[in-house]
Amino acid sequence: MxxxxxxxxxxxxxxxxxxxxxxxxxxxxxxxxxxxxxxxxxxxxxxxxxxxxxxxxxxxxxxxxxxxxxxxxxxxxxxxxxxxxxxxxxxxxxxxxxxxxxxxxxxxxxxxxxxxxxxxxxxxxxxxSKILEIGDYMFDFPKQQLQYKSEDSMQLTHREAHLLFHLVKNKNQVLDRSLILNKLWGTDDFFSARSMDVFITKLRKKLNKDENIQIINVRGFGYKLTV
Structure with missing residues (x-):
């Protein structure tokens, strides 16, 4: 035990x-x-x-x-x-x-x-079992780390890791904006939505070494991760 x-x-x-x-x-x-x-x-x-x-x-x-x-x-x-x-x-x-x-x-x-x-x-x-492959990246969700090929791992914040996890689990599908705001921020008000936009921008920058990876803003609905 x-x-x-x-x-x-x-x-x-x-x-x-x-x-x-x-x-x-x-x-x-x-x-x-x-x-x-x-x-x-x-x-x-x-x-x-x-x-x-x-x-x-x-x-x-x-x-x-x-x-x-x-x-x-x-x-x-x-x-x-x-x-x-x-x-x-x-x-x-x-x-x-x-x-x-x-x-x-x-x-x-x-x-x-x-x-x-x-x-x-x-x-x-x-x-x-939650080490996920995203194009040329490996995402270790439990450790909150993102690694591009053989480079050193990048440490994600708690919220970055959870947001990326939900995007990956819903890959090529729209991740409902209101649902994820309530789950990770506890509310879907304007200020939380703006905060989420900032986190999406940070994730895009961390994933930009693989040109095939995109996080698309589906206006009025949410975000979609495509690889």
Whole structure:
């Protein structure tokens, strides 16, 4: 099994949070514990955990809201929800907003650990398959690197890498402008649209060594990557 997994735990019940944290740490996990959703979101951005374990009912920002905000900028990190609720509607909502698994309280630590390992291992396998070919470029999405032939790799920003990934996965098809703005920027307002235009310009410059690659602006609809 994988060890030394960096995990973000958001749990507002302090006693339960400490029990989970200490139990995981005895099994070689690195645990970042937060007692509300707002703190958890800040720690997610600064600590780059490998997996999230989120209590659904939390003050300031609940687990579902937190997951939605994280999914808007990261569609790969595994998310496990912890909840005292067991209604089907709650389970469905958790999965529909991007949750990968769901544990009802009370639960056994062994079950939580098995589920964490399964999700982290699955995600690592998926990431290794995300090295994509774009004409004469190789795009390593997990590492956020772009390489032209045998030259040194260029490091992309988080948003550049995710925008390019979606363009490549929809190669030769129009990537809906509003859809990608909501997914990566969290809104499709004017200022976000202008920001996206700037990122498209940056990607064009980084891909300009292969004359066959184009990112076409399809006015009123979005962008299309052609090779």
């Amino acid at each position: 994988v060890s030394n997994i960096k995990l973000l735990l958001a749990e507002d019940e302090s006693a339960l949070g400490q029990i989970i944290k200490e139990s995981l740490e005895t099994r070689d996990f690195e645990v970042i514990l937060c007692d509300n959703g707002e703190k958890a979101f800040e720690k997610y951005k600064s600590e780059t955990p490998e997996i999230l374990v989120l209590d659904v009912m939390m003050p300031k920002k609940d687990g579902f809201t937190l997951a939605k905000e994280i999914r808007a900028i990261d569609d790969t990190i595994p998310i496990i929800f912890l909840t005292a609720k067991s209604q089907t509607a709650d389970v469905v909502e958790g999965f529909s907003i991007g949750g990968n698994d769901y544990l009802k309280k009370p639960f056994s630590m062994e079950e939580l650990i098995v589920r964490i390992h399964n999700l982290v291992n699955r995600t690592k396998v998926q990431k290794t």
